[in-house]
Amino acid sequence: MQFGKLPSLAGLIPADFSLPESHWHFDAPPSQCRVYAGGTTWNIPPWVGSTYPEKTPRRLFPEAYGRNFGTIEFNATHYRIYSESKMKEWADATPEGFRFCPKFPQIISHFRRFNNCEGPTDDFIAGLLALGNRLGPSFIQLPPHFAPKHADALWTYLAQWPRELPVSVEFRHPDWFVGEQSHWNRLAELGVGAVISDTAGRRDALHMQVTAPHVLVRFGGYEGDVIDAYRLEQWGSWINALEARGGTSFHLLVHEPDSIHTPATCTAFAKGLAPEKRDACVTPDRPYRAPGAQIGLF
Numbered sequence: 001m002q003f004g005k006l007p008s009l010a011g012l013i014p015a016d017f018s019l020p021e022s023h024w025h026f027d028a029p030p031s032q033c034r035v036y037a038g039g040t041t042w043n044i045p046p047w048v049g050s051t052y053p054e055k056t057p058r059r060l061f062p063e064a065y066g067r068n069f070g071t072i073e074f075n076a077t078h079y080r081i082y083s084e085s086k087m088k089e090w091a092d093a094t095p096e097g098f099r100f101c102p103k104f105p106q107i108i109s110h111f112r113r114f115n116n117c118e119g120p121t122d123d124f125i126a127g128l129l130a131l132g133n134r135l136g137p138s139f140i141q142l143p144p145h146f147a148p149k150h151a152d153a154l155w156t157y158l159a160q161w162p163r164e165l166p167v168s169v170e171f172r173h174p175d176w177f178v179g180e181q182s183h184w185n186r187l188a189e190l191g192v193g194a195v196i197s198d199t200a201g202r203r204d205a206l207h208m209q210v211t212a213p214h215v216l217v218r219f220g221g222y223e224g225d226v227i228d229a230y231r232l233e234q235w236g237s238w239i240n241a242l243e244a245r246g247g248t249s250f251h252l253l254v255h256e257p258d259s260i261h262t263p264a265t266c267t268a269f270a271k272g273l274a275p276e277k278r279d280a281c282v283t284p285d286r287p288y289r290a291p292g293a294q295i296g297l298f
Contacts, residue, residue: 028246
């Protein structure tokens with residue numbers, strides 16, 4: 001994740017990365033919150049022989065990924081709207097309990113900027129529905145120059161989005177985080193989440209505005225730096241507050257350079273969870289194992 005990425009954490013200390021005060025824009029009875037951890041792609045050949053079994057062919061990367069992680073920030077859908085058959089194929093490759101977090105197509109968010117998007121939106125929704133019970137929250141990543149003054153079309157678009165399909169929005173322009181901020185309550189009224197970006201160089205994007213029961217955290221890691229361990233511990237503890245407010249799901253979406261360290265980051269996060277959450281969080285050190293199942297290697 002280049003957004004807010006610093007070349008080095010030298011001179012910074014863990015205390016600089018304490019989570020700010022949370023701001024809750026919905027209130028529901030306490031609930032059990034399912035916790036997921038994952039990366040941004042399954043196409044990582046260096047994982048073969050470590051995270052993936054030896055000699056795993058590329059065609060089985062989705063299956064191998066699904067056994068080792070509970071979720072994925074599914075960026076492929078940002079660049080192309082895939083057919084229902086292809087989306088179903090990917091869903092079928094993953095185990096029960098896995099969740100995709102698809103990123104909205106750039107034709108909607110970046111090129112048409114939420115205007116005249118009926119066709120692409122219908123095609124995207126068809127693909128989401130083809131994921132079946134593997135569908136988690138999808139998310140809209142706004143362009144970096146997309147400021148509040150540009151947002152009328154966004155609000156119209158979100159008001160028309162099907163409420164049964166959970167969605168979140170990632171804000172990037174600094175103006176979203178200063179001054180009058182009625183948009184957080186507006187998201188809550190629509191049942192739309194606000195992606196939280198935990199990245200070292202843009203601490204304003206760590207806004208801690210919780211507008212829906214589903215929470216997506218995009219976590220920019222520094223390959224096991226001590227500050228990463230502190231940040232992951234903070235998130236593991238924060239989930240208790242989310243549950244107390246009625247949160248239903250928490251997705252840690254990990255960004256590491258070349259994704260090489262992603263398995264270790266997800267594992268470190270899960271180890272800091274409460275035991276009952278740890279047991280349900282699929283990570284490479286505790287991969288999914290269906291009774292009698294084996295990965296279909298040649």
